[in-house]
Amino acid sequence: MSSERRKTLIVVRRAPYGSSLSRASLDAALALAAFDQLVDILFMGDGVLHLLPDQMSSNIGVKNVGKLLSSLPLYDIDAVYLDASAAQQYQVDTANTPVTAQQLDNAGIQRLLAEYDHLLGF
Amino acid sequence: MIYSLLVLSSPVSGHTAQTAAAFAHAVLARGHSIKRVFFFDDGTYNGSSQAIFPQDETDRLQPWLDLSQQHSVELILCISSAIRRGLLDDTEAQRYDKSGSGIHSAFTVSGLGQLVDATAHSDRLVTFGG
Amino acid sequence: MVLHTVNASPSNAAFSQCLAVAAADDAIILMGDGVYGLISQCSAGQALAHCAAEIYALDKDMCAAGIKHKPEQVTLIDMDGFVQLSERYPRQIAWY
Numbered sequence: 322m323s324s325e326r327r328k329t330l331i332v333v334r335r336a337p338y339g340s341s342l343s344r345a346s347l348d349a350a351l352a353l354a355a356f357d358q359l360v361d362i363l364f365m366g367d368g369v370l371h372l373l374p375d376q377m378s379s380n381i382g383v384k385n386v387g388k389l390l391s392s393l394p395l396y397d398i399d400a401v402y403l404d405a406s407a408a409q410q411y412q413v414d415t416a417n418t419p420v421t422a423q424q425l426d427n428a429g430i431q432r433l434l435a436e437y438d439h440l441l442g443f
Numbered sequence: 444m445i446y447s448l449l450v451l452s453s454p455v456s457g458h459t460a461q462t463a464a465a466f467a468h469a470v471l472a473r474g475h476s477i478k479r480v481f482f483f484d485d486g487t488y489n490g491s492s493q494a495i496f497p498q499d500e501t502d503r504l505q506p507w508l509d510l511s512q513q514h515s516v517e518l519i520l521c522i523s524s525a526i527r528r529g530l531l532d533d534t535e536a537q538r539y540d541k542s543g544s545g546i547h548s549a550f551t552v553s554g555l556g557q558l559v560d561a562t563a564h565s566d567r568l569v570t571f572g573g
Numbered sequence: 574m575v576l577h578t579v580n581a582s583p584s585n586a587a588f589s590q591c592l593a594v595a596a597a598d599d600a601i602i603l604m605g606d607g608v609y610g611l612i613s614q615c616s617a618g619q620a621l622a623h624c625a626a627e628i629y630a631l632d633k634d635m636c637a638a639g640i641k642h643k644p645e646q647v648t649l650i651d652m653d654g655f656v657q658l659s660e661r662y663p664r665q666i667a668w669y
Contacts, residue, residue, distance in 0.1 A: 327562050332666060334587065342451065342572075345484040345524065352555035358563060366586050431594045434575050439568045440666035441449065444660065451667075457605055459580055459669075462631070469652040473660075567659055573580040573587075573605060573669025 333368035346443035361400035372418040447561035450486035451572035463571035464506035479517035490550035511549040576662035579607035583617040597625035
């Protein structure tokens with residue numbers, strides 16, 4: 322592997338505002354994209370809660386993750402994936418998410434993981 | 444092969460950070476090279492020069508120092524993770540007018556570009572979290 | 574071919590999420606609290622027995638936890654074994 326353009330998948334498993342890891346995962350994704358690396362994001366388990374609309378994080382004085390996600394296409398992060406069963410459990414309205422995300426079942430996630438050079442689990 | 448490590452675990456949440464350091468030593472022992480160890484989020488606490496650990500437990504800093512001093516492994520602390528945890532090197536302490544720096548000299552504070560560079564130039568990227 | 578490292582106990586969502594997506598040609602290393610999966614009779618612990626991936630456990634962590642017996646299909650490894658697995662599997666994901 323001598324190529325300098327690797328394909329990385331960021332796997333986000335935590336809800337947006339309860340852990341610093343959430344923001345860390347998105348900062349890593351943005352940095353990869355800014356340096357012209359290939360990067361996609363998978364929201365799994367509680368991570369699907371990043372995709373709830375109308376997040377008003379100013380109420381807790383922190384940056385708005387939903388707004389950040391809506392700008393992902395501008396940063397060349399095109400492929401965003403969503404754990405379908407978690408989305409269903411949390412009643413995430415997949416037609417109304419800050420960024421378009423492709424739903425995957427467990428078999429789909431299994432296939433997805435094998436497509437990347439690097440997997441960063443947060 | 445070329446390895447890089449991403450360390451998210453603090454030295455005091457379980458022993459994952461110790462496992463990461465032991466893994467790094469084992470990587471070198473098997474003849475591979477390490478491009479860098481990137482400490483992110485709570486992992487930046489591993490770079491503290493001020494932490495005092497129990498005397499009757501394994502030294503948590505020394506394995507990292509050995510990697511740096513004996514094997515020239517780059518130990519990078521993510522600057523945004525570090526400063527919000529009060530881990531400042533001399534430059535940042537001066538910039539923010541804080542007294543004293545709290546990072547061991549074996550560690551360098553830098554940006555996420557170093558993690559990106561690691562992913563671009565490593566055959567294996569191993570993450571330690573929890 | 575993915576190397577999964579599970580650093581969470583069987584009652585943690587990370588444990589069952591890993592098992593749900595691990596493929597038959599993957600490997601799973603139980604480390605830290607993950608070693609409790611070797612004794613757990615809860616559904617996640619039992620799911621481990623039916624997982625098609627190769628299952629490994631860090632020997633030091635298993636000893637630290639006081640676990641004396643492991644299922645036959647689980648292989649104990651040391652740090653050198655961990656590195657060997659990372660050589661074989663091109664990508665690793667941490668579950669914790």
